[in-house]
Amino acid sequence: MTQRTTIHGLQVASELYTFINDSVLPGTGVSADTFWKGFDSIVSDLAPKNAALLGERDRLQAELDTWHSANPGPIRDMVAYRKFLETIGYLVPEPKKVKATTRNVDDELATQAGPQLV
Numbered sequence: 556m557t558q559r560t561t562i563h564g565l566q567v568a569s570e571l572y573t574f575i576n577d578s579v580l581p582g583t584g585v586s587a588d589t590f591w592k593g594f595d596s597i598v599s600d601l602a603p604k605n606a607a608l609l610g611e612r613d614r615l616q617a618e619l620d621t622w623h624s625a626n627p628g629p630i631r632d633m634v635a636y637r638k639f640l641e642t643i644g645y646l647v648p649e650p651k652k653v654k655a656t657t658r659n660v661d662d663e664l665a666t667q668a669g670p671q672l673v
Contacts, residue, residue, distance in 0.1 A: 563595035618643045 558569040576587045622639055630636045640646040657665035 562591045565591065565595050565598060567591075615643060615645055619645070 559566040560569045560572040561567075562572065575590065580587055580590055637646065
């Protein structure tokens with residue numbers, strides 16, 4: 556079983572705790588206490604939002620599973636399938652105005668061609 560260290564309400568794998576404190580933070584100007592307190596704040600803020608998103612993903616997957624069980628094989632009526640996806644919230648209306656820019660974006664994304672893992 557993984558050994559855990561409790562810090563600011565978090566239970567962190569002890570190996571990760573040691574790695575962050577001994578190998579990552581030195582030289583950054585950030586104290587271990589400041590880092591872990593800030594990380595705990597981020598986790599506390601985002602964990603409920605993440606749980607809600609995972610719940611929504613589960614709901615969508617259940618809807619998709621039910622539909623595909625009731626309609627096995629290739630999709631025969633793409634218009635009806637699209638309507639179903641819109642009804643369950645899997646597809647949303649296209650926004651009226653969208654503007655994408657590569658200003659203030661790393662070169663790896665903005666100017667360098669090639670496969671990207673983004």
